[in-house]
Amino acid sequence: MSTPALAFDSTTFRRTLGMFATGITVITARASDGSLIGLTVNSFNSVSLDPPLIVWSLGNSSGARAALEQCEYYAVNVLAVDQQALSNLFASKVADRFADVLWEPGLGGAPLLAGCCAVFEVRNRQRIAGGDHQIFIGEVERCERSEREPLLYFNGAYRTLAGG
Template identity: 50%
Template sequence: MTQPQHDSRALRNALGRFATGVAVVTATDPDGHPIGLTVNSFSAVSLEPALVLWCLDNKSHNLEAFRRASHHAINILSVEQQDISNRFATWPADRFVSLPWQHGAGGAPVFPGCCATFEVANETAHAAGDHTLFIGRVERFGERVDLAPLLFHAGRYAALTADQED
């Protein structure tokens, strides 16, 4: 049942057994252009003060822009937004073309139709292995209780069944 620690593919597969929600984290780069990417590494940290975190691969071409951004938005995708998840997981592409969004705190793009959205002031970033951990202070948030979340499990999208909701 156990695998050697150095087997990164086996480790990734085992980590994938933890079902997560899917989010798109957005910000504006130093030139004012919107940036964003799909993540499943979002988590609550604290209620007082309201802090959340997410992680970004250190090889990401957006790493420095996210470090320098004053704010970012965490858009928790609904089951109807799988296409947005795919769009923001693909590179290179102009991810914002023909996609409706609004300016949130600090100009970070906020998408309509999400289960929840968190507009976050970028508090700190910590190196953690091959990723950078971003911790932010929630300034504004909203939720839609009528929408089911998009989930990711074992390398595939998933959704709650009707009897699992509420």
């Protein structure tokens, strides 16, 4: 049985997905060799309240994929409105992304970034192959929040809340 041709291309699909406003997170972890991992992710969401589960995805071609699959813990740092530079830094190819970043160690040594509007400390539970991405499901063991306004991404650009 043949698969019908799609009525859209990958660019159209990506641009259409961009119409869904998301928060911006930086996923951080400590690799088994002790090195720090950090990357910008906006594919973050809740799965379950009991147990407390979250989900996010990572491209199969990511250089951080193996280390993130193997780590016991990682952190999801939800960026605040004034942290656009952090989002850009952790989305870049800069070798030492943590050089000038304030952070403290969380569970498993995962870096908890300063100034975020929320931080989740997560036990790495499950990974599922999903097309050109790996889907990570994790169990939240600790979390905290502040009243800071979040950094948002919509239609290919950073945004802020209006009228809060």
